[in-house]
Amino acid sequence: MMVLEGVRALDLSMFLSGPRASQILADFGAEVIKIEPPGGETMRLWMKMIPDQADSMTHWHRSKKGLSLDIRKPEGAALLKKLLASADVLIENLAPGALDKCGLGYNDLKAEFPRLVYCSISGFGKNSPLSHRVAFDIIAQATGGIMSANRTESRSPGVFFGDLVSGAYAAMGVMMALMWRAKTGQGQLVDISMQDVMYFHNFRAMQNRMHEDANKIKDALGGSFEDIFTADDGLPFWRPYQARDGYVAVVFLTDRQWLDMCDLMERPDLKADPRFSNFVSRIKNRDAVKEEVKAWMESKTSAEIETALDSKRIPCGRVLDSRQVNQDENLKARGMLAEVEAEGRTIPLPGNPIRLSASPAEIRGRAPEVGEHNRELLNRLLGLSDAEIEELKKKGVI
Structure with missing residues (x-):
């Protein structure tokens, strides 16, 4: 038995932050259903255009099931609501307001699905002056002060911490919300702002808030915190x-x-x-x-x-x-240089860094293709017949 076995999550997210959150849930046994448009999500389409990168989707979507669904169509939105009747979690990181337009925002669903844990990841969170803005990793690192703290103001970040760390915090939030539901019977909104997460980790900004006179630090240490920690002569x-x-x-x-x-x-x-x-x-x-x-x-x-x-x-x-770290013996001993077999090929991917002694993570398969499990899921969860599923396909709903 896996620790999250019996938990069902519908993942509407794309790119990195939401998929990282649901990947963590899937690694520990949750049934994660990746829902994307019938033509495929943008990240999938981009990766297919780059040599040898199509399988990189497995880094974030391993052990999930794939359902294609156009939620912009009324019939697609109605199907999603039917799926929510048996779901525990919904994860999304779409543009602010996108799900509200489909009648699928948190305020639209909370009364009908009071036990639902609804996880929303955005650049600036709900109910803030910048809530309306679309954001990506670089925006979160810029506005959270990370690029300045690292003195990389003029360069793009080399690692997508804004996305990937926010996704990890989203998974943490989801699991805490599930514990709350176990105690109270009530679901809730998990509201993750990528800017919040980056600021939460900005040790340099915290140091600067602790003193009003920067000259005191310079006099005591011979330089500012920025000089000491990130300058070449630090x-x-x-x-x-x-x-x-x-x-x-x-x-x-x-x-x-x-x-x-x-x-x-x-x-x-x-x-x-x-x-x-x-x-x-x-x-x-x-x-x-x-x-x-x-x-x-x-x-x-x-x-x-x-x-x-x-x-x-x-x-x-x-x-x-990157070449050396992919051959590191310590990472190999820890199981971090993982692989998954798929249709006669081996896909390299990172293991899960969370080590539980009694209920460890498990990689249970590659990323699903677009709509790979449509028939299974719509039949098992909604009781749709093959004929009904075919009709939905003809209409472009799935």
């Missing part, structure tokens, strides 16, 4: 250093770790140097610390550096590129 004990064959990230925050670094660098004279006597002094004299560590690391291989640092239990790790 913290010497929280950064990557170049080795002969790549980069190694290292963290030596404590006095004990600094003394161990002095031993590794064969520089015992630095232990008594007043410039490096404590955490704050090492920040103020960060350029000098960095030059010492740089000189030690640049002559060694990544493996030599890792072995030396690990011997002193100093946190470290090689900076892996």
Whole structure:
């Protein structure tokens, strides 16, 4: 038995945020029905245009069933409502107001389906000045302050944290709402703003809210938080250093770790140097610390550096590129380099990072094709005959 077995979720979302939420539910046993237009969702169409990327849909839609349904048609919207009678969860991330136009917004459904957990993911959430705006990952990272905090204001984000982390929070919200329903019998709206999620993770913004006078920080540490954490001349004990064959990230925050670094660098004279006597002094004299560590690391291989640092239990790790991380032995041992077989081919995909000892996640199949399970679902859940299903297909409803 899987932990979410018996939970049925209708997933109307597309692109990344909603699919990530329902993927997490599916990995833990929920029956997730991916509902998309008869012609296929935009992400699917885009991926088919890029060589070798069509199977990437399985990254976010594995273990789901596929139903094609045009909810813009009255008959399609009516079918969705019938499906909701036996559903526990609805997930959507469509343009603000799109489902309201179909009579499928939360306020349209809550009275008829009081036990429904309705999860809505948007750029700026409900009932806010920017609720009307359509948003994508880059908009969330920009308006949540993440791009500025990372000093990448002029570049697009390399990883879609705005989408994917918001999807994970949506899944968390859905599961909490299901627990609430188990206690009260009542469903509710799970309202996820991608900007909220990015701001929630913006540690730099939190630091800046804690002080009114930025000069106090500069005087105490020799620079602003932005200077210290993200500038090229930032913290010497929280950064990557170049080795002969790549980069190694290292963290030596404590006095004990600094003394161990002095031993590794064969520089015992630095232990008594007043410039490096404590955490704050090492920040103020960060350029000098960095030059010492740089000189030690640049002559060694990544493996030599890792072995030396690990011997002193100093946190470290090689900076892996996408090819290297896809061959990482630790990820392999953790089951993160997963695969699924599909029609004679093997699709590589990430495993689930949530490890439950008694009720683990399970990848139960590839992403469904558009409407792959139309007949099964409409027959099993709504009792429609083959003839009725064919008529819906002729009308373009499915």
